[in-house]
Amino acid sequence: MAYNFKEIMNQEERLAPGHRMCAGCGGTIAVRNVLRGLHPEDHAVITCATGCLEVSSFTYPYTAWKDSFIHNAFENAGATCSGVEAAYEALKRRGKVKDNYKFIAFGGDGGTYDIGFQSLSGAMERGHDMVYVCYDNGAYMNTGIQRSSATPMYADTTTTPVGSESVGKPQYRKDIVDIIAAHNVPYAAQTTFVQNFKDMHIKAEKAIYKPGAAYLNVMAPCPRGWRYDTPQIIEICKLAVETCYWPLFEVEDGKWTLNYEPKKKLPIEDFLRPQGRFKHLFKKGNEELLVKFQEEVDRRWEDLLYRCAR
Amino acid sequence: MAIRERLSGNEAVAIAIRQINPDVMPAFPITPSTEIPQYFSSYIANGKADTVFIPVESEHSAMSAAIGASAAGARTLTATSSCGMALMWELLYVAASNRLPIAMALVNRALSGPININCDHSDVMGARDAGWLQIFAENNQEAYDNFVQAYRIAEHKDVRLPIMICQDGFITSHAVENIELIEDDKVKAFVGEYEPEDYLLKDGEPFHVGPYAVSNYYMEAKRAQAEGMKNAKQVILEVAKEFEAMTGRSYGFFEEYRLEDADYAIVIMGSAAGTAKDAVDKLRAQGIKAGLLKVRVFRPFPAEEIAKALTHVKVLACMDRTESFNNECGPLGAEVKSALFDAGCAPKVINYVYGLGGRDVTVESITSVYEELIKIDETKETGAKYRYLSVRED
Ligand SMILES: Cc1ncc(C[n+]2csc(CCOP(=O)(O)OP(=O)(O)O)c2C)c(N)n1
Numbered sequence: 054m055a056y057n058f059k060e061i062m063n064q065e066e067r068l069a070p071g072h073r074m075c076a077g078c079g080g081t082i083a084v085r086n087v088l089r090g091l092h093p094e095d096h097a098v099i100t101c102a103t104g105c106l107e108v109s110s111f112t113y114p115y116t117a118w119k120d121s122f123i124h125n126a127f128e129n130a131g132a133t134c135s136g137v138e139a140a141y142e143a144l145k146r147r148g149k150v151k152d153n154y155k156f157i158a159f160g161g162d163g164g165t166y167d168i169g170f171q172s173l174s175g176a177m178e179r180g181h182d183m184v185y186v187c188y189d190n191g192a193y194m195n196t197g198i199q200r201s202s203a204t205p206m207y208a209d210t211t212t213t214p215v216g217s218e219s220v221g222k223p224q225y226r227k228d229i230v231d232i233i234a235a236h237n238v239p240y241a242a243q244t245t246f247v248q249n250f251k252d253m254h255i256k257a258e259k260a261i262y263k264p265g266a267a268y269l270n271v272m273a274p275c276p277r278g279w280r281y282d283t284p285q286i287i288e289i290c291k292l293a294v295e296t297c298y299w300p301l302f303e304v305e306d307g308k309w310t311l312n313y314e315p316k317k318k319l320p321i322e323d324f325l326r327p328q329g330r331f332k333h334l335f336k337k338g339n340e341e342l343l344v345k346f347q348e349e350v351d352r353r354w355e356d357l358l359y360r361c362a363r
Numbered sequence: 364m365a366i367r368e369r370l371s372g373n374e375a376v377a378i379a380i381r382q383i384n385p386d387v388m389p390a391f392p393i394t395p396s397t398e399i400p401q402y403f404s405s406y407i408a409n410g411k412a413d414t415v416f417i418p419v420e421s422e423h424s425a426m427s428a429a430i431g432a433s434a435a436g437a438r439t440l441t442a443t444s445s446c447g448m449a450l451m452w453e454l455l456y457v458a459a460s461n462r463l464p465i466a467m468a469l470v471n472r473a474l475s476g477p478i479n480i481n482c483d484h485s486d487v488m489g490a491r492d493a494g495w496l497q498i499f500a501e502n503n504q505e506a507y508d509n510f511v512q513a514y515r516i517a518e519h520k521d522v523r524l525p526i527m528i529c530q531d532g533f534i535t536s537h538a539v540e541n542i543e544l545i546e547d548d549k550v551k552a553f554v555g556e557y558e559p560e561d562y563l564l565k566d567g568e569p570f571h572v573g574p575y576a577v578s579n580y581y582m583e584a585k586r587a588q589a590e591g592m593k594n595a596k597q598v599i600l601e602v603a604k605e606f607e608a609m610t611g612r613s614y615g616f617f618e619e620y621r622l623e624d625a626d627y628a629i630v631i632m633g634s635a636a637g638t639a640k641d642a643v644d645k646l647r648a649q650g651i652k653a654g655l656l657k658v659r660v661f662r663p664f665p666a667e668e669i670a671k672a673l674t675h676v677k678v679l680a681c682m683d684r685t686e687s688f689n690n691e692c693g694p695l696g697a698e699v700k701s702a703l704f705d706a707g708c709a710p711k712v713i714n715y716v717y718g719l720g721g722r723d724v725t726v727e728s729i730t731s732v733y734e735e736l737i738k739i740d741e742t743k744e745t746g747a748k749y750r751y752l753s754v755r756e757d
Contacts, residue, residue, distance in 0.1 A: 098564065113574035113580050116571045125457055133428065135419075136427065137434070137564075141435065143386035171424070
């Protein structure tokens with residue numbers, strides 16, 4: 054697919070500036086670039102789970118959203134969006150709505166992997182014509198950086214704090230795209246901010262316009278939660294991909310495709326080192342933890358290669 | 364010509380829904396309301412309605428999807444009971460605060476535990492402060508009639524609040540009774556088209572629902588909801604009047620049964636009122652001035668009107684089909700007593716908890732309540748003001 058960076062970036066923004074998200078927030082970058090996947094002539098109804106994004110972009114009496122928007126609760130963006138989509142079907146059929154609408158739900162990893170998981174699963178299984186986008190910042194950021202099932206192993210969060218008896222989060226993270234793909238939806242993909250947003254743009258557009266339920270998992274770094282130097286966000290994303298921690302792949306109509314393979318897989322330390330939440334892994338005596346982390350990344354990468362090679 | 368039928372309460376409500384043919388219905392099965400989505404799904408499957416039915420994976424998602432659909436501009440409803448409504452809890456408040464006129468066919472059932480599928484009012488009473496209109500039915504006819512009136516009240520521009528149309532699990536939901544249905548075209552004309560002012564799918568006008576509101580706005584939002592609830596009183600009466608003109612069946616906030624000159628009265632809601640009326644008739648036949656007040660509209664609570672209807676009563680029993688665990692009275696009792704206090708009239712009031720988890724309510728058991736009221740009047744000894752009816756105490 055042809056990707057004209059300048060043209061895409063010059064599209065009219067659908068998320069207005071002036072919202073209250075932190076400077077350098079990955080969530081906002083994810084939203085703006087997903088919305089660029091919408092064709093300018095189409096309308097959208099956006100659903101948003103409670104989280105940083107919602108409370109900072111729609112604070113009464115202001116809104117940053119140029120399209121119609123609904124926030125319902127933390128755990129139900131999937132179901133809420135499915136209700137909106139069903140209303141569209143009903144009202145369109147009865148001649149009460151003329152314009153074309155697309156339906157996009159946004160949730161943080163907490164609202165997606167954890168508390169909103171059932172609601173999401175239901176919406177995907179029923180096959181509503183919608184896209185669910187998780188801006189995955191790897192913790193409950195809005196309530197102050199608590200662990201989620203998307204938080205990487207060993208991360209220092211406020212509910213898995215590093216201490217004399219703790220090396221951070223004990224568990225590996227959950228692979229949600231696999232789980233959504235197991236719903237046999239027409240489209241599920243994972244992306245982040247690399248390649249001048251080409252991968253992300255193509256996936257967003259595909260997810261939005263492919264009929265049926267689609268899921269997009271976007272790694273969206275959080276400078277406060279991850280404790281890296283804020284302007285380094287693009288570098289962080291690149292390292293996540295080059296270390297194979299965050300592979301770019303998609304599952305379309307059941308077919309797994311790896312969208313990018315690093316020429317030379319970088320060691321996981323390269324991704325972990327710039328982030329304060331992993332500082333303890335680089336202390337003397339913790340070498341074993343890095344080995345374990347690497348082993349898990351390798352195992353999952355091999356597994357993905359296998360699925361994509363089938 | 365009205366249509367004479369024999370129907371269960373669930374089927375009657377399903378027929379009302381078919382006649383209204385709303386835009387969207389998300390629902391999840393739970394006894395004793397399951398039949399409502401079942402009947403309705405079969406109507407859709409056979410081309411008798413073309414509502415978009417969403418077979419959600421939980422009641423939590425039923426209410427979440429209902430909120431999405433209603434905000435998008437669709438006339439929306441769901442049906443549930445007990446644990447199902449409890450699972451919707453958080454969203455009940457969201458629906459009300461977003462001023463979404465969603466209708467809920469609520470078939471009252473006890474909340475766990477122990478898990479129990481039979482009738483009481485613990486589900487609906489727990490949600491009494493959620494901001495929903497709440498209307499109760501004594502029998503199948505009333506459940507049907509109330510549902511036909513529901514959207515006219517909820518969608519009225521001075522109200523714009525969600526509405527629960529309640530009936531008692533099994534007692535009316537499953538029992539088959541004679542019923543008079545209204546013709547389809549008359550129901551359609553009575554309910555009319557839904558024309559919301561602002562909604563997500565309004566062509567050319569983006570709309571935003573569910574903001575974060577800090578302390579300088581939140582309270583005004585609640586105040587506005589309260590205003591809708593206040594306005595609902597007038598609207599409920601207006602709609603009832605029109606309904607009476609169409610059917611000859613009259614409805615108000617409550618029904619007074621042989622109450623006018625009653626010395627001894629009970630306040631009661633739902634199906635047990637029918638049994639209680641029999642008890643009243645029997646006592647009247649013995650020359651005892653017994654009467655009753657059956658509450659139809661619990662939200663908004665018609666406090667002044669209820670107090671006025673009860674001023675002359677000597678001893679009163681408030682019958683609650685739920686526990687409130689305040690060691691004092693149930694929610695109905697609390698509201699009635701507060702209404703009486705404000706009106707400056709003070710009959711002696713005894714509070715009863717009855718019929719929990721489907722415990723049988725009989726003419727005899729209700730008669731025993733009146734007997735106790737008479738005894739209080741005669742002995743001038745009130746005794747325990749909070750009592751359980753038909754319970755094993757050992
Ligand atoms: C039912 C419920 N539980 C808890 C909360 C409190 N809460 C609000 S946002 C949030 C965390 C959001 O985390 P995530 O979904 O990862 O989004 P982020 O804030 O990181 O963008 C929590 C715990 C809530 N609003 N509702």
